[in-house]
Amino acid sequence: MSRKPFIAGNWKMNKTIDEGIALVNELKPLVAGIDNVDIAVCPTFVALAKVGDAIKGSNITIGGQNTFWKESGAWTSQVSPKFLVDAGCKWVIIGHSETRGRFGTVDDELGKVLDYFGEKDVTVNMKAKFAFENGLIPIIACGEMLAEREAGKTDEVIAAQMKTDLAGFTKDQAMKMVIAYEPVWAIGTGKTCDSDEADRVCGLIRGIVKEMYGADVADAVRIQYGGSMNEKNAAELLGKPNIDGGLVGGAALVAEKFATIIKSAK
Ligand code: 13P
Numbered sequence: 001m002s003r004k005p006f007i008a009g010n011w012k013m014n015k016t017i018d019e020g021i022a023l024v025n026e027l028k029p030l031v032a033g034i035d036n037v038d039i040a041v042c043p044t045f046v047a048l049a050k051v052g053d054a055i056k057g058s059n060i061t062i063g064g065q066n067t068f069w070k071e072s073g074a075w076t077s078q079v080s081p082k083f084l085v086d087a088g089c090k091w092v093i094i095g096h097s098e099t100r101g102r103f104g105t106v107d108d109e110l111g112k113v114l115d116y117f118g119e120k121d122v123t124v125n126m127k128a129k130f131a132f133e134n135g136l137i138p139i140i141a142c143g144e145m146l147a148e149r150e151a152g153k154t155d156e157v158i159a160a161q162m163k164t165d166l167a168g169f170t171k172d173q174a175m176k177m178v179i180a181y182e183p184v185w186a187i188g189t190g191k192t193c194d195s196d197e198a199d200r201v202c203g204l205i206r207g208i209v210k211e212m213y214g215a216d217v218a219d220a221v222r223i224q225y226g227g228s229m230n231e232k233n234a235a236e237l238l239g240k241p242n243i244d245g246g247l248v249g250g251a252a253l254v255a256e257k258f259a260t261i262i263k264s265a266k
Pocket of ligand 1: 096186228247249
């Protein structure tokens with residue numbers, strides 16, 4: 001089965017409302033008419049609604065960068081799927097390494113434990129299920145840290161994440177879910193994962209999906225690569241059989257670069 005490529009820009013904590021609108025206004029003509037790639041941008045929560053207005057009528061969609069598993073109530077700072085849908089979102093990123101608090105491990109540079117958000121696989125799974133129930137498609141991120149890779153534990157780490165993150169979806173949900181393989185050491189570092197290795201890990205993920213949901217789901221599910229993907233390396237990564245798209249950080253903040261990546265996928 002041929003899977004439709006999906007390129008999403010994760011803006012992280014970048015772009016004010018006006019800057020976000022300007023960015024999508026620049027992007028729109030560059031990608032106009034491309035209908036064989038799904039295109040999304042994921043602005044900050046506060047910019048979502050206005051950027052959502054700016055992309056109306058175009059082939060660009062929007063997504064949130066996180067969500068919560070309760071609909072509403074006394075959950076200070078949280079943003080449930082209902083609010084994301086209200087702002088026009090189709091997608092939501094869940095379990096990004098930056099919201100997983102880098103797994104609560106010691107950051108040498110800061111000399112302290114980084115567990116700001118404390119996301120765990122169980123909460124990733126709860127958020128993904130609740131997102132589905134409320135009309136959003138989750139982009140579920142996974143990835144190993146450098147120390148885990150160097151210790152030869154990549155496959156085991158990814159398998160453990162995926163088995164919990166992806167548990168208990170209906171078959172229909174599993175068909176629609178998007179998975180992003182983002183090796184943590186490649187994020188924002190300029191050290192892209194070798195394309196064959198990224199393809200191998202994406203293939204491993206597809207194998208886990210097959211074990212959990214069957215061959216038809218494994219064949220349909222889209223797996224993105226993320227981690228220093230840019231306008232120069234995108235074509236090679238996106239040319240690999242198991243890589244169906246990209247979750248792009250830094251390069252998604254520049255319209256021309258993001259458009260080049262989108263065009264390399266088509
Ligand atoms: P960079 O493309 O800046 O490495 O970020 C990748 C990422 O984390 C996307 O979610």
